Amino acid sequence: MTSTFLRQFGTRCAITVGISSISYCLLEDETVCAPGSGILKQGIQVSTRKAAFCEAQEEGTKEEMYYNFPKRQKWEPSVEYPLWDKDWDGKEKEAGKVNRKKGVTRHIILVRHGQYDETHREDEKRILTSLGREQARATGRKIAGMIKGVGMGEGGRCTVKAVHSSDMARAKETADLIVSEIEGITGTKLNRTDPDPDINEGRPCHYIPSRKAQSVASIDRDSGRIERGFRRYFYRFVGEAKEEKEEGGEGKGKKEQRLSSEEIVRRSQAKIDSQISDLLKMKIEDAKNYLKSDPLSSIRGGGAAPQADATVKPPDSNHEFEIVVCHGNVIRYMFLRALQLPPEAWLRLCTFNCSLTYMVVRPTGTVSCRTLGDIGHLDHVGQTFSGHEGYNW
Numbered sequence: 001m002t003s004t005f006l007r008q009f010g011t012r013c014a015i016t017v018g019i020s021s022i023s024y025c026l027l028e029d030e031t032v033c034a035p036g037s038g039i040l041k042q043g044i045q046v047s048t049r050k051a052a053f054c055e056a057q058e059e060g061t062k063e064e065m066y067y068n069f070p071k072r073q074k075w076e077p078s079v080e081y082p083l084w085d086k087d088w089d090g091k092e093k094e095a096g097k098v099n100r101k102k103g104v105t106r107h108i109i110l111v112r113h114g115q116y117d118e119t120h121r122e123d124e125k126r127i128l129t130s131l132g133r134e135q136a137r138a139t140g141r142k143i144a145g146m147i148k149g150v151g152m153g154e155g156g157r158c159t160v161k162a163v164h165s166s167d168m169a170r171a172k173e174t175a176d177l178i179v180s181e182i183e184g185i186t187g188t189k190l191n192r193t194d195p196d197p198d199i200n201e202g203r204p205c206h207y208i209p210s211r212k213a214q215s216v217a218s219i220d221r222d223s224g225r226i227e228r229g230f231r232r233y234f235y236r237f238v239g240e241a242k243e244e245k246e247e248g249g250e251g252k253g254k255k256e257q258r259l260s261s262e263e264i265v266r267r268s269q270a271k272i273d274s275q276i277s278d279l280l281k282m283k284i285e286d287a288k289n290y291l292k293s294d295p296l297s298s299i300r301g302g303g304a305a306p307q308a309d310a311t312v313k314p315p316d317s318n319h320e321f322e323i324v325v326c327h328g329n330v331i332r333y334m335f336l337r338a339l340q341l342p343p344e345a346w347l348r349l350c351t352f353n354c355s356l357t358y359m360v361v362r363p364t365g366t367v368s369c370r371t372l373g374d375i376g377h378l379d380h381v382g383q384t385f386s387g388h389e390g391y392n393w
Contacts, residue, residue: 088365165324202221335357354375
C-alpha cells in the first residue's frame with residue numbers, strides 16, 4: 001500500500017490511496033502545531049464507504065468506530081514511522097554539541113497510584129486501602145535503591161530533582177508515602193511539587209482495537225491536558241544559557257536565558273545537602289581536610305571544590321531523577337508518545353498498582369524504556385490491578 005499526503009493551508013486535507021479504497025481526511029480549523037512534536041489535530045475522516053456516519057454522529061457501534069478511525073486523531077508524527085523525529089521536544093538546536101558531551105541524563109519514573117477505595121464517587125473519599133499504602137511504601141523503598149545504584153555507578157552522583165503527582169487523592173497519597181520512604185532511607189529532603197491536574201486520569205486518545213463505542217466528547221475533554229502534561233515532563237536536558245543574536249549585526253540585541261532565583265536556590269541547597277551528607281560519612285581527619293578545601297566555593301561561583309581524597313565525589317550531578325505519580329491511562333499514553341509509537345495502542349498495555357515505568361531521556365534527545373509496569377518489588381499478594389488481585393482476571 002502506498003500513501004500520499006497533500007497538505008493545503010487554510011483548508012487542509014490528506015488523501016490516502018490504498019489498494020482498494022480512497023479515504024479523504026478534512027482537518028477542521030482547530031489545528032495545533034508545536035516545534036518537533038508532530039501535529040495535534042482535531043479532524044473528521046470521511047470514508048468513501050461510510051461518509052454519512054463520520055459527518056455527524058459522535059458515537060456508533062464498535063464496528064463503525066473501528067473502520068472509520070480516526071475520527072479524532074490527536075497526534076501525528078512529524079516523520080514517517082518508523083523514523084525517529086530528532087527534534088521531538090523542539091530542543092534539538094538549543095541543545096548543541098556541548099549538551100551532548102556534558103549534559104544531564106534525565107531518569108523519569110512513572111508510578112501508578114496504589115490500590116484505592118473504589119466504592120465512593122467523590123475523589124476525596126477515594127483514598128488508598130491498607131494494601132495500597134503498603135504498596136506505596138514498598139515502591140518508595142524500591143526507588144531509593146534505584147537512586148543509590150545510579151549514584152554509585154560509573155555515571156557518578158545523581159539527584160532527585162522533584163517528585164510530582166496528579167491532583168487526585170489516590171495519587172497524592174501515594175506520592176507522599178513514597179517521598180517519606182525515600183527521605184527516611186537517603187536522609188535527603190525531596191522537592192515535592194504542587195499537584196498537577198493536567199495528569200489526572202482520563203482518556204488520552206482513542207484506542208484500537210475498541211471494545212465498545214468511544215465517546216468523542218470525553219476524549220476531546222481529556223486529550224489536550226494529558227498531552228500538555230506529557231510535554232511538561234518529557235524533554236531533553238538543555239545545558240548552560242546561550243546568547244542569541246537578533247537581526248542588526250554582531251553583538252547587538254543579545255538575549256540571555258537566565259535561571260530563575262527559585263531554581264538557583266534549589267540547586268545550591270541540593271549541593272549543600274549533598275556535601276553535608278558526604279561529610280558525615282568521613283573519618284574525622286578526612287573531614288578536616290575536606291573543610292580546608294573550601295567545598296562551598298563552587299556554590300559561591302568559584303571553581304570546583306578539590307577533593308579530600310579519592311573517595312569524595314564531586315558535587316555536580318550528571319543524572320537526575322524525576323518521579324511522576326499518576327494514573328494508568330496517562331502512563332500508558334506517555335510511554336507510547338515518548339517512544340514515538342502510535343498512542344492509540346495505549347489500552348493494549350497494562351500497568352498494575354504502584355508499578356514502575358522507567359524512562360530515560362539522554363542529552364542527545366534519545367529516549368529509551370528500562371522497565372514497563374515493573375512490580376517486582378511487590379509480593380504476589382500485593383500485586384493488584386484496581387479491584388483485581390493477582391493475574392486471574
